Amino acid sequence: MLDRITARPRHWAILFFGSLLLVTSLAIYLSSNKQPIEELPPNMSEVLEALEATDFHNALIPPLSPPPDWEQYTLQKGDRLSLLWADKWHLPLATLYTLLDNKEGKRYLNRVQPGQHIEWLASRDGQLLALRLWQSRAEGSEWLRESQGFSFRNLTSQREVKLIRLEGTLNGMLVNSLQNMPEISGQEGTIATALDRHLPLRRDARDGDTFSLLIEQEWLSNDPTPYSTRLIAFDYTGKRMQIRAARHQDGRFYTPDGVSLIPPFDRIPLAQRYRISSRFNLYRRHPITGRVQPHYGTDFATPTGTHVRAPADGRVVRSQWHPFGGNYIVIDHGQGFKTRYLHLLRSQVKPGQDVKRGQLIGQTGNTGRSTGPHLHYELHINGRPVDSMRAELPSVEKLKGSSLKEFLTQSQQLFSGLDGHIRLEDLALLLPEPN
Ligand SMILES: [Zn+2]
Incomplete structure (x- = not known):
C-alpha cells in the first residue's frame, strides 16, 4: 500500500519530464526545418535561443589567445x-x-x-x-x-617592477627568436602574442627584420619568478613595416606622436539600429536544465539580407560554415580586439582579406542553428567575450589635449629606455607608481 502511494508522484514525474522532452525534440525538429520564430510559442523561442548559444559556443570557440595574464x-x-x-x-x-x-x-x-x-x-x-x-x-x-x-x-612583501630590454633579429617565428632570451624564459609565448596584437606579423614579418622590446616584469620580493611579464614599448624595423610604439596609461599603444595603433570602432556593425532580441549575458540560465549557459553576443532582429559592415578596420581571419553558427566571419582588429558574426545568409569576404571600417562584409540570415533571421554579433577583447553594447570602444585615432601631453612625456622616457639612452633601473623609478 505504501509503495503505491509513493509511486504515484513518480508517474507524474515521468509524464511531466517525458512531455517536456517531447516538446523540446519537437522544437529542435522545427528549428532544423527553419520554421520562422513567429510560429513557435514564446517560451519555446527562449528554449531554442539558449540551445543555440550553448551548443554553438561549446562546439566552436577556438581559443586564440594565451592563458590569462595579470x-x-x-x-x-x-x-x-x-x-x-x-x-x-x-x-x-x-x-x-x-x-x-x-x-x-x-x-x-x-x-x-x-x-x-x-x-x-x-x-x-x-x-x-x-x-x-x-x-x-x-x-x-x-x-x-x-x-x-x-x-x-x-x-606585506614588496611589489617590485623590473624593466628588461631585449633586442633580436627575426628568424622564423617570433616566438622562436625569443626562445634564447633567458630573461623571459617561459614567457616567450606571452610576449610574442602581445607583439602579434600590434603588428601584422603573420603577413608582413620577414627573416632578418630587427626588433627591440621594453618589457616590464612584476615580482613579489620573496617569489623566485615574476607573476607578470608585459610588453610596454617596442620598435620593429622590417622590410615591409616599421613601427615604434609605447603603452599609455589607458593600456593601449600609441606611436611616438600619439596616434593609436587600434582603429576607431562603431558600436554596431549595421547601418541602422535594429531591435535587440537577446542581450549579452554571462549568467543566462537554460530554461529547462537551469544550468548557466552564457550568451556571448548581442542578437539583432534584422530582416534577411541586411548588410553587415565592419565596425573597424581589420583583417578577416575566418569566413566559413559551421552547423550551429551557419555562415560566420571572424575579424581581427589588432590590439586584442576581435569580432564575430553568426548565422549570415552569405559572407562577402575571404580569410586573409583586409577590411575597412564600414565595408560590407556580408548579409544577415538565418543559417546554422537559428530560430529566425537575426545577426549574432560578438566582441572579444584580449580573448574574452565582452558586452559589445557596453564596452568602452576605441574612438580617437590620435590623443589630444592633456592625455597627449601626458603620453608624450611618459613615452619619451620609455623610448629612451628602449633605445638604451637611460639606465633601466632609473627608468623604473620614473614610471608612475603608487605613493
Ligand atoms: Zn545569439
Whole structure:
C-alpha cells in the first residue's frame, strides 16, 4: 500500500519530464526545418535561443589567445570603482558586491585613492580569479577565489617592477627568436602574442627584420619568478613595416606622436539600429536544465539580407560554415580586439582579406542553428567575450589635449629606455607608481 502511494508522484514525474522532452525534440525538429520564430510559442523561442548559444559556443570557440595574464590599472582622479569594474575591466558586478560583503575587504575597497595600483587576474570567461589593491609598494590587499567565495589577506612583501630590454633579429617565428632570451624564459609565448596584437606579423614579418622590446616584469620580493611579464614599448624595423610604439596609461599603444595603433570602432556593425532580441549575458540560465549557459553576443532582429559592415578596420581571419553558427566571419582588429558574426545568409569576404571600417562584409540570415533571421554579433577583447553594447570602444585615432601631453612625456622616457639612452633601473623609478 505504501509503495503505491509513493509511486504515484513518480508517474507524474515521468509524464511531466517525458512531455517536456517531447516538446523540446519537437522544437529542435522545427528549428532544423527553419520554421520562422513567429510560429513557435514564446517560451519555446527562449528554449531554442539558449540551445543555440550553448551548443554553438561549446562546439566552436577556438581559443586564440594565451592563458590569462595579470591586468593592471592605476586609479585616476574621479574614477569610480563600480564603473571601471563593469565597463572597463569587464568583470561581473556581482563579484564586486561579494568582495564588499567581507568586512576587511570592504575597508580597503571603499577607500580607494587616485594613484593606487590595482591588479587582477580573470579567467577566459570573465570571472575574477585574484585581485590585488596596493596602498603602497610594500603594502597591499589580496583577494583570491576559493571554491567558496574569496579569501582575503594583507600583502606585506614588496611589489617590485623590473624593466628588461631585449633586442633580436627575426628568424622564423617570433616566438622562436625569443626562445634564447633567458630573461623571459617561459614567457616567450606571452610576449610574442602581445607583439602579434600590434603588428601584422603573420603577413608582413620577414627573416632578418630587427626588433627591440621594453618589457616590464612584476615580482613579489620573496617569489623566485615574476607573476607578470608585459610588453610596454617596442620598435620593429622590417622590410615591409616599421613601427615604434609605447603603452599609455589607458593600456593601449600609441606611436611616438600619439596616434593609436587600434582603429576607431562603431558600436554596431549595421547601418541602422535594429531591435535587440537577446542581450549579452554571462549568467543566462537554460530554461529547462537551469544550468548557466552564457550568451556571448548581442542578437539583432534584422530582416534577411541586411548588410553587415565592419565596425573597424581589420583583417578577416575566418569566413566559413559551421552547423550551429551557419555562415560566420571572424575579424581581427589588432590590439586584442576581435569580432564575430553568426548565422549570415552569405559572407562577402575571404580569410586573409583586409577590411575597412564600414565595408560590407556580408548579409544577415538565418543559417546554422537559428530560430529566425537575426545577426549574432560578438566582441572579444584580449580573448574574452565582452558586452559589445557596453564596452568602452576605441574612438580617437590620435590623443589630444592633456592625455597627449601626458603620453608624450611618459613615452619619451620609455623610448629612451628602449633605445638604451637611460639606465633601466632609473627608468623604473620614473614610471608612475603608487605613493
Ligand atoms: Zn545569439
